[in-house]
Amino acid sequence: MNKIRVIARIDVKNEFAIKGIHLEGLRKVGNPNSMAIDYYKNGIDEIVFMDAVAAYYDRNSLSNLIQSACKDVFIPITVGGGIRTVDDIRIALKSGADKVAINTAAVQDPDFINKASKIFGSQCIVSSIEAKKVDEDKWEVYTDNGREPTGLDVLEWVKEVEKLGAGEVILTSIDKEGTKKGFDLRLNQAVADSVSIPIISSGGMGNSGDAIHLLKNSNTDAIAIASVLHYGLENIQDIKRALLDNEIRVRL
Amino acid sequence: MKIAIIDYDIGNVQSILNAFENQGVCAFLTREKNEILDADGVILPGVGAFSHGMGCLKKYNLIDTIKEYVKTNKPFMGICLGMQMLFEESEEFGTTLGLGLISGKVIKLPIQRSKFEKLPHVSWNELSNKNIRWDGTILNEIEESSDMYFVHSFVATPKDERNILSTTEYSGYEFCSSVKKDNIYGCQFHPEKSGKIGLKIIDNFVKICKEKNYE
Numbered sequence: 439m440n441k442i443r444v445i446a447r448i449d450v451k452n453e454f455a456i457k458g459i460h461l462e463g464l465r466k467v468g469n470p471n472s473m474a475i476d477y478y479k480n481g482i483d484e485i486v487f488m489d490a491v492a493a494y495y496d497r498n499s500l501s502n503l504i505q506s507a508c509k510d511v512f513i514p515i516t517v518g519g520g521i522r523t524v525d526d527i528r529i530a531l532k533s534g535a536d537k538v539a540i541n542t543a544a545v546q547d548p549d550f551i552n553k554a555s556k557i558f559g560s561q562c563i564v565s566s567i568e569a570k571k572v573d574e575d576k577w578e579v580y581t582d583n584g585r586e587p588t589g590l591d592v593l594e595w596v597k598e599v600e601k602l603g604a605g606e607v608i609l610t611s612i613d614k615e616g617t618k619k620g621f622d623l624r625l626n627q628a629v630a631d632s633v634s635i636p637i638i639s640s641g642g643m644g645n646s647g648d649a650i651h652l653l654k655n656s657n658t659d660a661i662a663i664a665s666v667l668h669y670g671l672e673n674i675q676d677i678k679r680a681l682l683d684n685e686i687r688v689r690l
Numbered sequence: 691m692k693i694a695i696i697d698y699d700i701g702n703v704q705s706i707l708n709a710f711e712n713q714g715v716c717a718f719l720t721r722e723k724n725e726i727l728d729a730d731g732v733i734l735p736g737v738g739a740f741s742h743g744m745g746c747l748k749k750y751n752l753i754d755t756i757k758e759y760v761k762t763n764k765p766f767m768g769i770c771l772g773m774q775m776l777f778e779e780s781e782e783f784g785t786t787l788g789l790g791l792i793s794g795k796v797i798k799l800p801i802q803r804s805k806f807e808k809l810p811h812v813s814w815n816e817l818s819n820k821n822i823r824w825d826g827t828i829l830n831e832i833e834e835s836s837d838m839y840f841v842h843s844f845v846a847t848p849k850d851e852r853n854i855l856s857t858t859e860y861s862g863y864e865f866c867s868s869v870k871k872d873n874i875y876g877c878q879f880h881p882e883k884s885g886k887i888g889l890k891i892i893d894n895f896v897k898i899c900k901e902k903n904y905e
Contacts, residue, residue, distance in 0.1 A: 440861060441813050441837070478885070483814055483839075509708050514839060514883050534704040536841075536883065559738030561810050561841045605810050605841075634803045636812045657805045659813070689814040689837040 441687045442653055443660035444678060445484040446477040446667055447640055450500060450519075451491050457668055459616035461568070461584035464490060467668040471507050477667060478511040480674040483689060485515050486539065486608065486638075486662055488566075490583050492520025501533040508534030518566050518608070519583075527554055531562070539608055541566035542581040545588050548602055555603030564638075565604035567592060569625055570612040577625055584612045592625070593632050600633040607637050608662060614642030618665050621652040630657040638662050646672055646680035653686045691900060693717040694729035696756070698746040700771070701737040709882035709892045723755045731899035732759055736771030740780040740796060740844065743771050744788065753789065760791055763873050765898045767828065770842060773869065773876030777846050792871045793849035799842075800863060807861040810843040815879075817856040817867060828875050828894045829855060829868065836887045838867070838879035845878065873902075 448455050448470050455470040467473075474485050485507070489500050500517050508515065517530045518539025527538050544551045544565060555563045568584050569577040569592045577592035596607060609629050611622040621642045630637045640662035643649055649661050666672050678688045695706055697719040710717035717733070718725075726732055734756065736743050747753050760766050768776050777788045780796035788796065801807045814837040817829070824830055840858070845865040848854055855875070858867035869876040875895070881888035 441815060443813060481885075505704075508705055509711075512705070512709060512712070512883060512885055512889055514841070514880075531702050532704065534702060534708065536702050536705070556739075559742075560843075561737055561812070606812060631805045634805055634808050635810070636808050659808060 439687055440659075441689055442681065443483040443638070444674065444681075444688060445486055445638060445660055445662045446474070446482045447486045447488065447662040447664045448473055449488045449490045449664065450503065451489075455668065456490060457616060457664055460612055461490075461610075461615050470503055473668070474507045475510045477674065478513055481678065481690070482513065482674050484513055484660075485511060487515065487517050488539065489519025501529055504530065504533040504535050516564055516608075518564070524554060524557060527558060527562075531558070537562050537564050537606070539564040539566040541568060544599065545579065545581050545590065548598060551599055551602040551604050555605065560603050560605035563604050564606045564608055565596075565599035566608045566610070567596060567599075568610045568612055571622070571625070575624060575628060580612060584615070593628055596629050596632050600635050604635060606635055607633070608640055609637055611641035615640070616665060617642055618644030620644060620648040623652060623655060626652060626658050627656045630659075636660065644671070646677045649677065650681060650684045650686065653681065654684065691715050691896065691903070692729045693731045693733065693896070693899065694726050695719050695733045695735060696726065696752060697721045698743075698750050698752060700743055700746055701735050703735050705882045706733060706735055706769070709889060710896070712889060713893045713896055715896050721750045721752060723751075726755050727759055727762070729764070730903050731765045731767070731895060732756075734766070734768040734772035734775065736769065736775065737841070738771060740771065740774055740782040740788070741786040743775055744786055747775070756789060757791070760874060764902055765895060766874050767895055768876040769882070770878060770880060773878055774844060774846050776869070776874060776876050777848070780844065782844055791874055792853055792869060792876070794847050794853075796844050796846050799845055799860065799865065801861045810841055811860045812841045814838065815840050815858050815860060817858060820857050821851055821854050822870065824855070827855060827870055828877070828891050828898065830894045830897075832887060832890060838877075838881070838884040838888060840867075840879045842878060846876070
């Protein structure tokens, strides 16, 4: 078994890190830059910054944040939210991001993933998929931070983005997001079994038991954590030790 | 101390600049021949496709400059794609010629791609010591089994095993994760993205550059 990555997800609105429930009802939880540095010092494996309102307002405003975070944070950084053009990607990478997460722009123009992965390499292009349960073992793709239904089926779409050249997928369960009631196991199992690119599971973690349950029962490759870290419910080293105690390999 | 980072429009170079700055060394981006030849150490960064990388080196007339620099015996380090391009050729999108500074080819990670064995290889993974001592190299005082950050689908296969500085195992396949041939180093992982231990490797490289400078 390969090592699982433990990733901190920081959703950002204006200059603040925010957290909602089901991607809604956003509350300020801190300064994104100092949170990133803190998580880095405590041994997080990667950081994902998501601009929670960029897609809505048609802009991308994280480049200043990335520039300052990169001075102190020497682990991979992914930036998402409002990435619409090749130039947006170039600016994000130039600011110091390693990867970009693309959702809305890919749904509107799937060829964007193809084009971006050809220019920047697949390793740089993360497909962000927001999934909402619509039926037993059936999920629909949403965009604009869980606001807009697309009619696309998640399991079909994930195969499509793999074909188009995405190097990874960050999969967010809208139903579980912010609830701290555990990951959507069926969703993560189904998506991770549909493709052979790495899957980052996001949405629902309330404690390390939730992570163990997910990782023992699915082929997902990484977990993205928000509430547990932002509200200080468990620290990163404790989460990692709990995973190790359950024979899930992680970097300490 | 002048560390030149080769600027050929590829990848996230800001993190490499920041990593050197964090070690108290001013690194700079350049594609000017004189600045590169004049540097105390040179880094060839890079992510993405081999053919695209070589194409960009060619476009900016950097291939001969790199070869000329390496002959001066001053330290040189390729990172990720920058390491792969040190080799003779790659099978990515047909066969593309590399810089040919180290004998061997670049091949796709030979694993059975599936829901269990994924490509690209994106993870933190351990370094093992196989053939040469790490003392005095970029891995000086790095403990075995240290975790480094990897993101790649292709790997270099050096012809001469004595060039293999470390190996790493992914899905049961052991590959060359760093190389050393005389003054030339390469790492498949990203030291600038591998936390404190990665920064130690950057610092080791700086120290090697300083020693060369005093000779």
